[in-house]
Amino acid sequence: MGKILVTGGSGFVGSHLVARLLSEGHQVRTTVRNVQRETDVRTMVRNGGVEPGLGLSFSQADLTDDRGWAAAVAGCDYVLHVASPFPQTAPENEDELIVPARDGTLRVLRAARDAGVKRVVLTSSFAAIGYGHTTYDKVFNEEDWTDPNGPGMQPYIKSKVLAERAAWDFIDREGGSLEMSVINPVGVFGPVLGPDISASVAFIKQILEGAAPLPGLNFGMVDVRDLADLHILAMMAEAAKGQRFIGVSGDVVTLFDIARILKENLGNLAAKIQTPQKEQATGTPIRRSTSEKARRVLGWRPRAREETIVDTARSLFHHGVVSPR
Numbered sequence: 160m161g162k163i164l165v166t167g168g169s170g171f172v173g174s175h176l177v178a179r180l181l182s183e184g185h186q187v188r189t190t191v192r193n194v195q196r197e198t199d200v201r202t203m204v205r206n207g208g209v210e211p212g213l214g215l216s217f218s219q220a221d222l223t224d225d226r227g228w229a230a231a232v233a234g235c236d237y238v239l240h241v242a243s244p245f246p247q248t249a250p251e252n253e254d255e256l257i258v259p260a261r262d263g264t265l266r267v268l269r270a271a272r273d274a275g276v277k278r279v280v281l282t283s284s285f286a287a288i289g290y291g292h293t294t295y296d297k298v299f300n301e302e303d304w305t306d307p308n309g310p311g312m313q314p315y316i317k318s319k320v321l322a323e324r325a326a327w328d329f330i331d332r333e334g335g336s337l338e339m340s341v342i343n344p345v346g347v348f349g350p351v352l353g354p355d356i357s358a359s360v361a362f363i364k365q366i367l368e369g370a371a372p373l374p375g376l377n378f379g380m381v382d383v384r385d386l387a388d389l390h391i392l393a394m395m396a397e398a399a400k401g402q403r404f405i406g407v408s409g410d411v412v413t414l415f416d417i418a419r420i421l422k423e424n425l426g427n428l429a430a431k432i433q434t435p436q437k438e439q440a441t442g443t444p445i446r447r448s449t450s451e452k453a454r455r456v457l458g459w460r461p462r463a464r465e466e467t468i469v470d471t472a473r474s475l476f477h478h479g480v481v482s483p484r
Contacts, residue, residue, distance in 0.1 A: 167242025222263025
């Protein structure tokens with residue numbers, strides 16, 4: 160196999176993907192917006208148990224700029240497009256998020272098509288599936304789509320569904336021989352490879368530091384290591400061509416579930432965790448989804464959520480994100 164491009168290698172999912180691919184002997188190139196992040200990426204890969212060596216190379220490219228993408232995809236057989244804007248706060252104008260998400264995805268697809276890439280695996284989100292609906296009395300699957308004009312729509316969610324829709328339209332109209340598969344993960348947890356943490360992992364950090372779990376907040380969960388596996392399966396399997404796959408490891412969890420699991424498994428490290436006896440119900444919708452398709456078509460087997468939660472917490476202590484004292 161030739162070289163594989165992973166966009167956004169300095170991110171949570173991207174860094175795990177890079178490490179996993181290198182561990183399997185692949186030649187990997189990854190994009191960074193700032194070349195100064197190369198050292199950080201190499202450190203994270205080492206923290207993932209892999210020596211990057213000569214198997215890892217870098218290209219500078221930004222989702223908001225055409226420059227750099229032709230060089231990034233040159234000589235690559237596959238592209239795993241993970242990079243996506245995810246601001247800490249919602250922008251005043253939703254286009255500040257929608258435009259780079261949609262146009263950045265199209266930049267990557269055009270460059271991949273022009274370079275003769277075989278397949279792009281696009282990291283979308285469950286946000287493109289299970290939001291904007293008037294009822295949630297169902298289990299969502301890959302046939303479902305978020306309504307970008309539906310109730311309670313947020314800019315980030317809207318950006319994900321519009322970017323994925325634009326990607327499928329591009330493949331249908333202009334993709335040529337380029338193939339695409341899409342991964343739609345729920346909340347991504349799992350061991351961090353450095354001090355920078357994602358918005359989802361921040362929930363576990365807050366619980367470890369003594370914050371009271373927010374009542375009613377529930378979400379699906381997937382381990383970042385299993386998500387890396389799912390991307391690679393979708394990259395290689397002929398049956399994955401033109402398909403979407405939800406990445407979820409089981410039923411929804413609440414922050415109360417997470418606090419309880421941590422308390423039961425971390426011993427003295429769980430001293431600050433608050434575990435109220437009863438969780439108060441709220442009007443927060445429960446968005447259930449299934450990974451039946453990924454299991455059936457790709458043979459994907461995610462780990463139990465308890466392992467994910469505990470490994471996430473231990474990694475936060477290991478990297479000094481949370482103090483054990």
